[in-house]
Amino acid sequence: MSLLVVGSVAFDTIKTPHGEAERILGGSATYFSLCASYFTDVKIVAVVGDDFTREHEAVLTSRGVDTRGLQRAKGKTFHWSGEYGDNMNEAKTRATELNVFETFQPQIPKEYLESDYLFLANIHPSLQADVRRQMSKAKLVGGDTMNYWISSTPKELVEVLRGIDILLINDGEARMLAHDPSLPRAAVKVLAQGPKALVIKHGEYGATIFFREGAFGIGHHPFRAPALPIDEVRDPTGAGDSFAGGFMGYIASQGDLNREVLKRAMFYGGVMGSFAVERFGPDRLRNLTRKEIDARFEIFRELTHLE
């Protein structure tokens, strides 16, 4: 089944203790669609500037991503510059140049309107809500947001939450959104705002999915998937979007939605996140095989399962 993502395509300048990279391809929709492409057909809606070349686009199309929804605008592509300290859990933003992103109005191509699965990556909540309205027939809608929108556009975010089935955010965002330092309590409060399920990403500790009582007909017991504690984290950029790509991509590939599918989706999310951080930018995500992905899935199982 096809999966549409609306988000950012960007150039990132990144510094980590392992090195630096300048203006490499990034953005939430890039990480998401590359990761999801290993599971299902992916369509992308985003805006790019004059500096976005055919070679950049080929990164997406060579993975089969449908780029007809890439809008080209006069000016430069969104540019983010950030630096990670030793613990790698948080980026310090050095510069955010919105450029063409500032006036982005997502237009869903006609050919995309039949997509059953929709992911609203981290962009202004008003744009997310607009896309949600255009995609009124979507069967399952996932979404992301960030601390900036939680504090600056809370009303717009409330509307978005009503239209999202599964929200994926991190620990800090969950606490902020619920005004509650306890994650389990925060989950209950966020789920009361609309989503049927909430995935809280814990960085190196994995992620937990919480369910609204009765959601998807599967009760409300949470499920926790690990992250990989083995490999060197070279660049954490895009790990969360990669998680979301693996998670939503796997769900879209299954058609049927039940607890087991959601549990496996949590694992595939963690698996794709673990690949993402192994190299700078989305480099590691360009030439994986499903066999490599499934081999790592088994490592995740081994890491967590009793006999």
Place this chain on the structure above:
Amino acid sequence: MSLLVVGSVAFDTIKTPHGEAERILGGSATYFSLCASYFTDVKIVAVVGDDFTREHEAVLTSRGVDTRGLQRAKGKTFHWSGEYGDNMNEAKTRATELNVFETFQPQIPKEYLESDYLFLANIHPSLQADVRRQMSKAKLVGGDTMNYWISSTPKELVEVLRGIDILLINDGEARMLAHDPSLPRAAVKVLAQGPKALVIKHGEYGATIFFREGAFGIGHHPFRAPALPIDEVRDPTGAGDSFAGGFMGYIASQGDLNREVLKRAMFYGGVMGSFAVERFGPDRLRNLTRKEIDARFEIFRELTHLE
């Protein structure tokens, strides 16, 4: 098989967002032995003062803990006072009164010398090393330490690490001990100092066990157990010692040591930690049943396992 723990028995004054408690029974050896008592025979060595009453001792003996190794000294029992803020992950110490603990010299009763399993709870590394020498026949030795000893007595700690089979510490202590912000790398460095296995406790995110290559004949793949994201944390005091008690207690109950036993021990550690935080002090640990413990073990499995 019997399990000997050497550590602290204390009175704790605790403040959390859920309430306060004054001079309630606490200490690493208390939490540890109560939790381990659900799995195996437990013997305790610690020091107490004049203010330690028969009622206090009955908390231990009513769980079958052998208290012949409780040393009575003139003066007051060790007193710790601490406060937890909203996130409950870190205590702010308000007062530490060592009292009789200041001159504590652990003496292992003759009847204890045959214990196959030994746990060196968090006390001065020199005392841990001393006990280790007295218990030279122990089959398996677990141990704990804390940031204070890591920074103030590094040489003494090095000796202790050589005599410990399984070290249980938390994230911050692992990073500090290895001088490395990456937990997987820190694990490798700590394991090079002696222990065959290292359990890193991640608080609300669970715990990971790392193995030295070839340790226990079971390879070196880590294993991660969850913590329970459901219940209210009322008082986190003793959660780490409770984890250690469940972990070591289960191992001692099995005799045979293999990967599966260690994995299940990680789960039982998490289970006992999850009970510990439900009420103030060790209250919740006094009247559990093995049936309740195993029911929660199954919740932990459900929380993490694919079909």
